[in-house]
Amino acid sequence: MKEYLKASSLDEALNLLSKDSQLKVLAGGTDLMVQKHAGSLSDVRFLDINALPSLKNINEKDWGIAIGALTTYRQILNSDLVLAEFPLLAQAARETASVAIQNRGTLGGNIVNASPAGDSLPVLLVYNALLELQTQKEKRNIAYTDFHQGYKKMDLRSGELLTQILLPKGNTWDRSYFKKVGTRKAQSISKVVMAALLKMNGETIEDVRIALGSIAAFPLRCRFLEDFLKGQQLPLLKREELDRLIEQNICPMDDIRSTKEYRLQIVKNLVWDFLKA
Numbered sequence: 001m002k003e004y005l006k007a008s009s010l011d012e013a014l015n016l017l018s019k020d021s022q023l024k025v026l027a028g029g030t031d032l033m034v035q036k037h038a039g040s041l042s043d044v045r046f047l048d049i050n051a052l053p054s055l056k057n058i059n060e061k062d063w064g065i066a067i068g069a070l071t072t073y074r075q076i077l078n079s080d081l082v083l084a085e086f087p088l089l090a091q092a093a094r095e096t097a098s099v100a101i102q103n104r105g106t107l108g109g110n111i112v113n114a115s116p117a118g119d120s121l122p123v124l125l126v127y128n129a130l131l132e133l134q135t136q137k138e139k140r141n142i143a144y145t146d147f148h149q150g151y152k153k154m155d156l157r158s159g160e161l162l163t164q165i166l167l168p169k170g171n172t173w174d175r176s177y178f179k180k181v182g183t184r185k186a187q188s189i190s191k192v193v194m195a196a197l198l199k200m201n202g203e204t205i206e207d208v209r210i211a212l213g214s215i216a217a218f219p220l221r222c223r224f225l226e227d228f229l230k231g232q233q234l235p236l237l238k239r240e241e242l243d244r245l246i247e248q249n250i251c252p253m254d255d256i257r258s259t260k261e262y263r264l265q266i267v268k269n270l271v272w273d274f275l276k277a
């Protein structure tokens with residue numbers, strides 16, 4: 001049996017996956033090749049989908065934009081469409097890894113790799129992204145918020161490919177915020193990553209979305225904070241009150257990259273920085 005197969009069309013890829021659901025989809029390979037080198041994928045057979053042009057485009061629709069799952073970070077950060085409508089995604093792509101990885105790594109790979117520290121993931125949460133998933137027999141769309149369900153656990157069915165990431169437009173925001181905190185500026189895995197959007201009506205917070213990565217088993221929207229902030233007068237916010245709320249609702253993970261105490265302090269600093277910047 002061949003260890004490596006390469007699909008030349010979406011139909012062929014879906015057909016091969018329908019016959020052998022054990023095949024491991026290979027996109028840019030920037031996560032998979034690290035895992036293979038570490039020996040954790042020794043018996044795995046790969047299905048390379050990199051040659052599927054239909055999954056490599058960013059297309060404007062009347063409702064928003066559709067990003068093919070194989071779109072690379074480089075394409076994203078060079079896209080006028082993304083820059084104009086979803087600037088946080090371009091910023092996350094710019095701050096991901098190095099130029100070499102940006103040329104190869106894909107948005108779809110970042111999502112399905114499901115690292116709690118995936119930098120694009122909090123951005124997809126605040127933009128209310130949808131995912132298009134496809135098998136040979138059916139196509140379905142789900143809200144990205146429902147996709148990750150636990151550590152590396154996700155709503156991806158047997159024989160299914162992630163084909164597109166859909167970003168609905170229609171909201172205008174007064175402030176867009178993305179911050180990644182790591183050991184150093186370049187090439188570091190986030191200890192905390194935050195994406196947030198703010199819409200004001202005079203001095204009142206009309207709408208706000210905040211998402212955090214590298215805090216729990218998968219990136220999460222901070223609904224408790226959003227609910228608290230909506231309707232508040234921005235100039236009257238008190239840092240002590242916000243800090244207390246964050247302490248009561250967030251218990252970050254402790255791992256080799258950082259401690260829960262440090263992560264909690266960073267979250268408090270970032271939330272305040274976002275609101276008061």
Ligand SMILES: Cc1cc2nc3c(=O)[nH]c(=O)nc-3n(C[C@H](O)[C@H](O)[C@H](O)COP(=O)(O)OP(=O)(O)OC[C@H]3O[C@@H](n4cnc5c(N)ncnc54)[C@H](O)[C@@H]3O)c2cc1C
Pocket residue numbers: 024025026027028029030031032033034069070095096097098101104105106107108109110111112113117118119120160161162163187188189
């Ligand atoms: C040096 C280095 C630095 C890095 N820095 C960062 C960083 O700063 N921030 C960050 O978030 N990540 C970083 N990464 C991780 C990685 O580059 C990203 O997660 C990247 O987006 C993975 O995309 P890929 O196409 O290479 O995925 P692959 O390695 O090809 O695949 C990853 C996983 O997704 C699955 N998969 C891929 N595409 C699909 C699809 N369309 N449908 C179904 N399953 C699919 C694969 O089966 C596999 O399980 C770094 C990696 C390296 C090696």
